[in-house]
Amino acid sequence: MVRLRLDLAYDGTDFSGWARQPGRRTVQGEIEDALARILRLPAPPALTVAGRTDAGVHARGQVAHVDLEPEALTAVDGRRGRRPSPGEPEGPEEATPEELMTERLPSLRRRLGGILDPDVRVHRVTVAPEGFDARFSAMSRRYAYRVCDAPGGVDPLRRREVVWYARPLDLGRLNTAAARLLGEHDFAAFCKKREGATTIRELQRLDWAEEDGVLVATVVADAFCHSMVRALVGSLLAVGEGRLPVEWPGQVLARAVRDSAVHVAPAHGLCLEEVRYPGPEELADRAAATRRVRTLGG
Numbered sequence: 001m002v003r004l005r006l007d008l009a010y011d012g013t014d015f016s017g018w019a020r021q022p023g024r025r026t027v028q029g030e031i032e033d034a035l036a037r038i039l040r041l042p043a044p045p046a047l048t049v050a051g052r053t054d055a056g057v058h059a060r061g062q063v064a065h066v067d068l069e070p071e072a073l074t075a076v077d078g079r080r081g082r083r084p085s086p087g088e089p090e091g092p093e094e095a096t097p098e099e100l101m102t103e104r105l106p107s108l109r110r111r112l113g114g115i116l117d118p119d120v121r122v123h124r125v126t127v128a129p130e131g132f133d134a135r136f137s138a139m140s141r142r143y144a145y146r147v148c149d150a151p152g153g154v155d156p157l158r159r160r161e162v163v164w165y166a167r168p169l170d171l172g173r174l175n176t177a178a179a180r181l182l183g184e185h186d187f188a189a190f191c192k193k194r195e196g197a198t199t200i201r202e203l204q205r206l207d208w209a210e211e212d213g214v215l216v217a218t219v220v221a222d223a224f225c226h227s228m229v230r231a232l233v234g235s236l237l238a239v240g241e242g243r244l245p246v247e248w249p250g251q252v253l254a255r256a257v258r259d260s261a262v263h264v265a266p267a268h269g270l271c272l273e274e275v276r277y278p279g280p281e282e283l284a285d286r287a288a289a290t291r292r293v294r295t296l297g298g
Contacts, residue, residue, distance in 0.1 A: 003128040004105070006031070006047070006064045010120040013160050013268065017055040027053075027062075027120055034115045035066065038108065040075040050134045050275040051141050051224065056267030058161060061142075061274040065134040073104040076111060131284030132277070136291055140204060141224060142274040145217040145233045145265065162214055163269035169215060169240035174208040177239040178217075180250035181206055181232065188256045190232050191225035199225050199256075206232065223290070233265040 008031070016024040020032065032044035039045075050063040105125045112122045131137070146162040147169065148154045154164045184202040191199045205220035217236070219229050235249040238261070252259045278286050 001067050002070050003065050003067050003132060005124075005126050005128040005132065005134065006066065006122050007124040007126075008062050008064065008120065008122045009060050010058065010062070011160060012053060012056050012058045014119060015055065017057070018049055018052045027059075030116060030120055031064070031112070031122065034112055037115060038076060038111045039068070039072045041072060048134050050138050051272055053270075053272060054227070054230075054267055057270045057272070058268070059272040062272055063134045063138075063275045063277075065128055065132065073108065076104045076107045129280040129283060131280070131287065133283070133287045134275075136287035137277050137283045138223070138275050138290075139278055139286065140220050140222055140276045141272060142205075142276070143219045143224075143229050144271050144273050145219065145229065145269050146271070147215045147217075147233075147237070147269060148213065149215065150213060158214075160268055161271065163266050165237060165241070167241040169237065170242065171208055171210060171215065171240075173242070173246055174215070174217075174236050174240040177236050177246040177249050178206040178208065180247070181253055185253055186256045187225060187228055187253065189252045189258055190228050190235070190262060191258075192227045193258075194226060197225065201225065201228070208236075227264050230265045230267065230270060231262050233269075234263040235261075237265065238263070 008027075010027050012027075014025065015030075016026050018027045020026050020029040028047055028049065029044075032047055035041070036044040045066050045068060047064045047066050051059075053059055053062070105127070109122055109125045112125075116122070146158075147165050148158075148162050149165045149167065149169045154162045182203050182205070184200065186200050187203070188199040193199070201224065202222045203219075204222070205218060208215055208217050210216075217233055219232065221228075232249070235244075235252065238244045239246055239248060244261070252262060277283065
């Protein structure tokens with residue numbers, strides 16, 4: 001069995017999120033079905049993803065892995081032996097597993113590009129180093145949330161990735177409130193509770209900047225719980241427009257109880273920009289540490 005790493009991007013507008021769902025178009029379902037078709041598999045192979053995005057959320061730097069039998073890759077172009085070099089005579093020599101990977105993976109990426117719809121793209125397919133797990137080996141995920149408060153609305157060419165906010169936003173207030181949320185905390189107040197899942201996270205970065213008339217929140221954490229980024233952004237937008245004091249998001253965080261005043265920001269403003277991993281020698285240890293249930297200070 002060989003583990004492949006897939007680096008991919010997608011426009012989430014027409015997807016019902018990442019995770020495969022019966023009767024719905026999802027990113028996972030599209031890629032798994034494409035792999036099964038190209039590799040002539042009897043059933044779609046299971047993808048493991050770094051971050052399961054919700055319906056409407058985009059990704060520019062998503063990462064997934066899939067485990068395959070090396071022989072499955074012969075279906076990419078139908079050749080089991082390696083391709084002779086120019087001037088080298090044809091022979092019966094079979095490709096080694098390493099040669100098979102080197103030769104077939106670029107072809108697999110091209111085949112995926114020809115089958116998948118234009119709103120999802122696999123940019124790279126590589127053999128994952130030993131110990132790599134797309135989800136559990138990740139050190140951090142970086143998201144961007146884009147908002148425009150221009151009176152005339154969002155540039156129509158960016159309407160799928162930028163949210164229009166009908167009231168003026170104060171950049172200073174946004175950043176002052178955001179700074180109070182940094183660090184390791186129980187983010188239960190900003191997460192949808194899932195049975196058996198911890199809501200303790202380390203928020204490493206949360207700040208706002210203006211880029212070409214758009215306010216962009218950069219959010220980095222070791223991991224995120226369900227709806228966490230959009231809930232954080234929603235609470236900060238209420239502060240940015242002056243409706244709530246800058247202390248309020250921090251007070252909500254300290255209570256660790258979901259507050260009815262915390263509104264989840266629209267999905268289409270959110271994009272997963274990057275997933276970071278440690279060096280090859282640390283991958284397995286990082287995955288083992290991530291799998292442990294976290295407690296504050298533990």
